[in-house]
Amino acid sequence: GQQxxxxxxxxxxxxxxxxxxxxxxxxxxxxxxWYKQDPxxxxxxxxxxxxxxxxxxxxxxxxxxxxxxxDSFLNISASIPSDVGIYFCAGQGGSNYKLxxxxxxxxxxxx
Amino acid sequence: xxxxxxxxxxxxxxxxxxxTLQCAQDMNxxxxxxxxxxxxxxxxxxxYSVGAGITDQGxxxxxxxxxxxxxxxxxxxxxxxxxxxxxxxxxxxxxxxxPQHFGDGTRLSIL
Numbered sequence: 001g002q003q004x005x006x007x008x009x010x011x012x013x014x015x016x017x018x019x020x021x022x023x024x025x026x027x028x029x030x031x032x033x034w035y036k037q038d039p040x041x042x043x044x045x046x047x048x049x050x051x052x053x054x055x056x057x058x059x060x061x062x063x064x065x066x067x068x069x070x071d072s073f074l075n076i077s078a079s080i081p082s083d084v085g086i087y088f089c090a091g092q093g094g095s096n097y098k099l100x101x102x103x104x105x106x107x108x109x110x111x
Numbered sequence: 112x113x114x115x116x117x118x119x120x121x122x123x124x125x126x127x128x129x130x131t132l133q134c135a136q137d138m139n140x141x142x143x144x145x146x147x148x149x150x151x152x153x154x155x156x157x158x159y160s161v162g163a164g165i166t167d168q169g170x171x172x173x174x175x176x177x178x179x180x181x182x183x184x185x186x187x188x189x190x191x192x193x194x195x196x197x198x199x200x201x202x203x204x205x206x207x208x209x210p211q212h213f214g215d216g217t218r219l220s221i222l
Contacts, residue, residue: 040215040216041215043154043213088154097161097208098144098159099144099156104153
């Protein structure tokens, strides 16, 4: 089946630093999604990307849909303590609804 | 608008017991799905449904049953619980082509 490689697995940064994480796939996706999960809660959608090459921002977050349709990255600028959590990428291919998730990036921000 | 509601939030079972995890959404979404989340494994798809009366298997369906008698509800059944089914279970829903919305999860322990 489809597999997503998400890196890094974890990051420990100082408040104010910028963060970058990415996902690569062995298959082409039509949609890339980035979710954040806080402890004890379900994943919450951050950014959705629908077109190869698309660059989309949501506040301090910026994500891009790779031109090959096999990768995506998420940047967080000027990190703050509430950015702590697990970030997941997810890809959706073809006409079906199914998502394939990366294994997540655990972000820790030191105040 | 309650979104995706999962019950119970926590459950402890003995090996061999059966139980049903409930999921309900009030957004009239045609697509609903169940995932399990295990440390280091990300979210893995168990079963999904593209509409009332239609269900299909995901990546890890063994040991789980589902049904979709209404648009709103998508229960997940464990017929004979096993310790390997200890996990956090998430339900999600969406319109076709739209990002999935997640519930807050059910934390299940099998002793």
